Amino acid sequence: MRTETIRLYEGREDVTLTTYLLDDSPELLKGGARPAIVICPGGAYLNCSDREAEPVALRFAAMGYHAFVLRYSVYQEGCGGTPDWTKPIEPKLQCQYPKQMREMGMAMRLIKSKAEEWYVDPERITICGFSAGAHNCAMYSVNWNQPVITEYFSETAEIFRPAAVILGYPLTDYCYMKESMKKDPMIGGLFSISNSAFLGMPDPGNELLEEISPVYHVTEHVPPTFIWATASDELVPVQHSLRMAYALADKKIPFEIHIQVLLFVLGFSFSRTVRIMLSKYKMDDTESSTQNISDERYMRIEAPV
Numbered sequence: 001m002r003t004e005t006i007r008l009y010e011g012r013e014d015v016t017l018t019t020y021l022l023d024d025s026p027e028l029l030k031g032g033a034r035p036a037i038v039i040c041p042g043g044a045y046l047n048c049s050d051r052e053a054e055p056v057a058l059r060f061a062a063m064g065y066h067a068f069v070l071r072y073s074v075y076q077e078g079c080g081g082t083p084d085w086t087k088p089i090e091p092k093l094q095c096q097y098p099k100q101m102r103e104m105g106m107a108m109r110l111i112k113s114k115a116e117e118w119y120v121d122p123e124r125i126t127i128c129g130f131s132a133g134a135h136n137c138a139m140y141s142v143n144w145n146q147p148v149i150t151e152y153f154s155e156t157a158e159i160f161r162p163a164a165v166i167l168g169y170p171l172t173d174y175c176y177m178k179e180s181m182k183k184d185p186m187i188g189g190l191f192s193i194s195n196s197a198f199l200g201m202p203d204p205g206n207e208l209l210e211e212i213s214p215v216y217h218v219t220e221h222v223p224p225t226f227i228w229a230t231a232s233d234e235l236v237p238v239q240h241s242l243r244m245a246y247a248l249a250d251k252k253i254p255f256e257i258h259i260q261v262l263l264f265v266l267g268f269s270f271s272r273t274v275r276i277m278l279s280k281y282k283m284d285d286t287e288s289s290t291q292n293i294s295d296e297r298y299m300r301i302e303a304p305v
Helices: 054-062 099-113 132-143 147-153 174-183 185-199 206-211 239-250 270-276 283-292
Strands: 002-007 016-021 034-040 066-071 120-130 164-168 225-230 255-260
Touching: 016 054, 016 099, 034 054, 034 099, 034 132, 054 066, 054 120, 066 099, 099 120, 099 132, 099 147, 120 132, 132 147, 132 164, 174 185, 174 206, 174 239, 225 239, 239 255
Parallel strands: 034 066, 034 120, 120 164, 164 225, 225 255
Antiparallel strands: 002 016, 016 066
């Protein structure tokens, strides 16, 4: 496996794309291209969680995918940790919307430009995110062919198109989130500082909240999507996943959704979920489903054995 951390901006160490490229082998693909997956960790736009980065990349690598971890612009600028939820934070312009989904565009463009060198099939690149990272992926899925991406980079839309989307406990409706957070002051405090980090203000108006809510922007151009969440998640309620599923269904986008009965632990990912599953529905089955959503029934990105 070849690993390399690539800085997406000159002069910034915090926004990077880390590669997990499987070595070619005469016993496997003999120089053939593999599907790839770009992983966006969560972290409330305050940080990028390590537990939703390399462990997930290695799990997908074991399935036969080339994997990439995108560490996008966040408030802590790669330093880790979370600011005090109970105190206001000073906004930073360099980590505000829409930088994060444009950085996904930068990652897609880079991977496709090196597809031949890296043995990546450019038609079989999936994006996968968790929590805030899933929000970024969902936003990208509804904007990859929009001027906010294409005109910004002065590129045609096709270079930015993902083959599929995987959303783990995604935040998809900020308007709903604003109302639901009123019930819990502690979680509401996190929502406020996350808004300050992502949007530059703790209490944005509904017009902006709707703009950054992918459920209101689903079109026929959204790729096939796999969603999974937990019914007991109090931080990002399961209603976000259900609302996204309804939006996809309304536009007849192929999708699959799995709702777990699970003891909620903030920031779990594939590897951790295996150990804390309480219900009879095993995460191993969900892992298989994320691989199956990539089969020829949807977008022909099946991984090699």
